[in-house]
Amino acid sequence: MAKNLVIVESPAKAKTIEKILGSDFEVKSCFGHIRDLEKDDMGIDIQNNFKPKYAVPEDKEKIVKELKKLAKDTDEVWLATDEDREGEAISWHLCEVLGLDPHTTKRIVFHEITKPAIERAVQQPRLLDMNLVNAQQARRILDRIVGFELSPVLWRKMSMRNSLSAGRVQSVAVRLIVEREREINAFNAVSSFRVEAFFTAKDPQGKSMSFKAEGPGRFKTAEDAEKFLTQCIGAAYTVKDIQVKPGKKSPAAPFTTSTLQQEASRKLGYSVSKTMLLAQKLYESGKITYMRTDSVNLSDTALTDIKQAIDKNWGEKYHQHRKFKNKNESAQEAHEAIRPTYMENSSVDDSDTKRLYDLIWKRTIASQMADAELEKTIAKIDISTNHEELTASGEVLKFDGFLKVYMESRDDEDLTDEEEQEGVLPPLQVKQVVDLKEMKATERFTRPAPRYTEASLVKKLEELGIGRPSTYAPTITTIQKRTYVEKRDKEGVKREFRILVLKADKINKLTDAENTGAEKSKLFPSDLGMIVTDFLNQYFDSVMDYGFTAKIEEEFDEIAHGKKVWNKMLNEFYQPFHQDVANTLEKAERVKGERFLGDDPETGKPVVARMGRYGPMIQIGKAEDEEKPRFAKLKATQSIETISMADAMELFRLPRALGMFEDQEVTVNIGRFGPYAQHDKKFYSLKKEMDPYTVELDEIAPLIVEKRTAKDERTIKIFEKEKIQILKGPYGPYIKQGLKNYKIPKERIDHAADITVEEAKAIIEDVKANPPKKKAPARKKKTE
DNA sequence: CAGTGAGCGAGCTTCCGCTTGACTT
Numbered sequence: 001m002a003k004n005l006v007i008v009e010s011p012a013k014a015k016t017i018e019k020i021l022g023s024d025f026e027v028k029s030c031f032g033h034i035r036d037l038e039k040d041d042m043g044i045d046i047q048n049n050f051k052p053k054y055a056v057p058e059d060k061e062k063i064v065k066e067l068k069k070l071a072k073d074t075d076e077v078w079l080a081t082d083e084d085r086e087g088e089a090i091s092w093h094l095c096e097v098l099g100l101d102p103h104t105t106k107r108i109v110f111h112e113i114t115k116p117a118i119e120r121a122v123q124q125p126r127l128l129d130m131n132l133v134n135a136q137q138a139r140r141i142l143d144r145i146v147g148f149e150l151s152p153v154l155w156r157k158m159s160m161r162n163s164l165s166a167g168r169v170q171s172v173a174v175r176l177i178v179e180r181e182r183e184i185n186a187f188n189a190v191s192s193f194r195v196e197a198f199f200t201a202k203d204p205q206g207k208s209m210s211f212k213a214e215g216p217g218r219f220k221t222a223e224d225a226e227k228f229l230t231q232c233i234g235a236a237y238t239v240k241d242i243q244v245k246p247g248k249k250s251p252a253a254p255f256t257t258s259t260l261q262q263e264a265s266r267k268l269g270y271s272v273s274k275t276m277l278l279a280q281k282l283y284e285s286g287k288i289t290y291m292r293t294d295s296v297n298l299s300d301t302a303l304t305d306i307k308q309a310i311d312k313n314w315g316e317k318y319h320q321h322r323k324f325k326n327k328n329e330s331a332q333e334a335h336e337a338i339r340p341t342y343m344e345n346s347s348v349d350d351s352d353t354k355r356l357y358d359l360i361w362k363r364t365i366a367s368q369m370a371d372a373e374l375e376k377t378i379a380k381i382d383i384s385t386n387h388e389e390l391t392a393s394g395e396v397l398k399f400d401g402f403l404k405v406y407m408e409s410r411d412d413e414d415l416t417d418e419e420e421q422e423g424v425l426p427p428l429q430v431k432q433v434v435d436l437k438e439m440k441a442t443e444r445f446t447r448p449a450p451r452y453t454e455a456s457l458v459k460k461l462e463e464l465g466i467g468r469p470s471t472y473a474p475t476i477t478t479i480q481k482r483t484y485v486e487k488r489d490k491e492g493v494k495r496e497f498r499i500l501v502l503k504a505d506k507i508n509k510l511t512d513a514e515n516t517g518a519e520k521s522k523l524f525p526s527d528l529g530m531i532v533t534d535f536l537n538q539y540f541d542s543v544m545d546y547g548f549t550a551k552i553e554e555e556f557d558e559i560a561h562g563k564k565v566w567n568k569m570l571n572e573f574y575q576p577f578h579q580d581v582a583n584t585l586e587k588a589e590r591v592k593g594e595r596f597l598g599d600d601p602e603t604g605k606p607v608v609a610r611m612g613r614y615g616p617m618i619q620i621g622k623a624e625d626e627e628k629p630r631f632a633k634l635k636a637t638q639s640i641e642t643i644s645m646a647d648a649m650e651l652f653r654l655p656r657a658l659g660m661f662e663d664q665e666v667t668v669n670i671g672r673f674g675p676y677a678q679h680d681k682k683f684y685s686l687k688k689e690m691d692p693y694t695v696e697l698d699e700i701a702p703l704i705v706e707k708r709t710a711k712d713e714r715t716i717k718i719f720e721k722e723k724i725q726i727l728k729g730p731y732g733p734y735i736k737q738g739l740k741n742y743k744i745p746k747e748r749i750d751h752a753a754d755i756t757v758e759e760a761k762a763i764i765e766d767v768k769a770n771p772p773k774k775k776a777p778a779r780k781k782k783t784e
Numbered sequence: 785c786a787g788t789g790a791g792c793g794a795g796c797t798t799c800c801g802c803t804t805g806a807c808t809t
Binding site for chain 2: 029034059144145159170612614743
């Protein structure tokens with residue numbers, strides 16, 4: 001038994017630190033928080049100054065028991081949880097649960113897992129900071145109050161039966177997506193004409209080179225653009241002025257959780273949860289530092305390591321020492337930036353993981369490399385027939401610096417037409433005459449802000465100070481699980497644009513077409529998301545305010561600095577908030593999100609789009625009418641807010657009868673699980689590309705045949721009389737009787753085809769006698 | 785697996801932030 005017990009949060013960290021500290025220290029992990037508020041009565045005694053009621057969750061009982069035993073048998077316990085609000089609270093909970101005295105127990109912290117940092121920490125222990133702990137308790141209690149008082153309001157006031165939820169973070173995340181969608185829907189594209197002139201000029205060797213120049217501003221109408229081109233007929237073009245300016249580019253800071261998620265999304269197309277899963281693997285195998293961090297800091301040992309790698313690979317002049325500062329004020333910086341643990345270490349097996357590792361490696365290296373040096377050339381070209389001038393600009397890379405390894409990519413929202421890639425200009429001289437090949441005036445349209453991707457939403461949330469590195473990915477999952485938001489693609493629509501071409505002193509008018517509005521893997525709000533957001537905005541504007549989190553974070557900081565009392569702060573928040581909850585419960589109407597579309601031309605009955613119990617739908621006629629109303633479900637891509645009368649009526653064309661196949665009728669419809677065909681009492685899901693409104697019989701027939709053969713292939717053996725089947729599933733062979741499935745014992749799995757009826761029966765009886773353990777949700781208590 | 789759509793009411797759901805693990809019928 002070691003003399004000292006050190007407790008950290010992460011088990012991977014525990015292993016590394018144990019090696020550094022040696023045999024006098026045993027290092028254990030508590031796996032994050034070990035206590036949480038009870039679920040009953042919110043776990044808060046509001047009348048009694050918001051006194052929290054904590055409990056050890058079921059899935060933490062085992063580790064708590066183990067820590068208790070170790071703490072008892074050791075001379076001294078050291079609390080080494082992360083140095084932030086949550087970490088301080090975890091240490092305090094450890095004191096409470098392990099029976100340690102918070103006034104004497106040693107508390108140590110380090111921001112990096114390096115030998116000097118840890119040895120230094122052990123020499124300078126401090127005590128628990130109860131102010132910081134209280135700031136965390138205030139944070140936790142406020143979130144519980146908001147979540148557990150708002151969610152039930154939704155259950156009462158929304159007409160849909162989902163398990164709805166609301167919270168300080170998720171509801172604002174949904175709001176961002178809803179508002180962006182409406183901005184896009186309300187957007188009117190305005191067009192203007194941009195002039196580009198294509199020239200040739202001779203270089204000193206007499207070789208002809210072509211280059212491009214931009215026109216003077218933009219023309220609002222085709223007439224203005226044509227007028228300008230007409231003026232240019234027969235003109236001579238002379239270089240009037242050349243300016244050469246040096247420029248530079250600097251590398252981006254090393255990765256934090258949020259920037260890693262953004263770059264992995266843009267460069268590798270990973271979802272935020274995929275990025276975090278792969279990063280976790282890299283962390284656990286010791287390849288990278290901790291992946292949930294908001295710090296851009298690199299440890300001194302890392303800096304030395306990185307410098308060595310740069311010097312070795314590219315030479316000293318590529319190295320530049322840099323210290324990055326966090327832009328984000330809410331950052332708590334308990335860890336380092338995300339970086340490789342050793343720059344030398346680069347063998348990663350799995351290809352997806354390797355691509356992420358390479359990204360981290362390059363970003364880390366680049367962050368300590370020299371600026372890239374550029375030379376920007378701007379040439380003004382005079383037009384002899386009018387007073388206008390054209391501008392040609394070019395860029396030459398003089399020294400590549402960090403660009404040798406890494407260039408940060410951008411969200412398309414940051415890109416404007418002006419920032420398109422600069423080309424290289426031929427070596428021009430003032431007074432040189434250049435030859436115009438052609439001049440084009442192209443119609444261009446303004447674009448609305450793009451929809452959020454998972455990663456750009458994380459970026460926005462971080463800017464607003466909402467959420468933490470450990471919650472970005474789960475938050476994105478939650479709002480999709482609640483069906484407030486859906487990630488999907490959107491097909492673009494064709495749009496024509498005009499081009500005026502001046503060539504050989506003649507003007508030609510052309511039209512071309514482009515695809516516009518196409519989106520890939522973007523977040524779209526559902527009708528439910530919109531309705532819930534509108535409701536919350538109407539009754540709980542303070543919590544829904546984008547500045548709400550920032551405002552209460554300031555107060556948490558004041559608590560942490562001992563300038564404010566935590567339960568007083570909570571009371572100031574709670575009184576008006578709870579009043580809003582009570583008022584809303586009493587006064588607000590049940591929300592249906594109804595929108596009137598028009599009258600049905602056939603019957604004259606009103607047609608409305610609204611939210612039903614099972615989702616958005618169209619209703620013709622009223623419930624109180626003698627004839628029952630007709631209903632149709634909206635397609636996944638349609639929404640109550642934007643659907644047209646014509647599209648709504650179109651939905652009533654289902655179910656469709658397609659004709660007979662093998663003497664049985666084939667019909668198509670859309671069900672709970674999407675479009676399907678029905679034939680001989682059996683169901684067949686339509687393929688993704690099949691549209692139930694237009695699909696033909698000869699497309700369905702192969703589907704029916706295909707399913708039959710697939711079933712044959714899945715079947716290993718059938719015992720007709722006993723209704724027992726031996727089937728091949730995704731996890732290997734299994735036995736099916738009636739509708740129930742039974743697992744085949746390991747030792748028989750390889751010989752599944754040889755199983756006899758008796759054997760199969762025995763296996764079924766056996767499984768029935770010893771039912772496999774169900775993986776019960778960890779938080780639920782067993783009632784048996 | 786392929787229904788439904790009004791209203792009532794039983795019994796259920798729900799937050800944010802720390803951290804990994806279990807293992808398919």
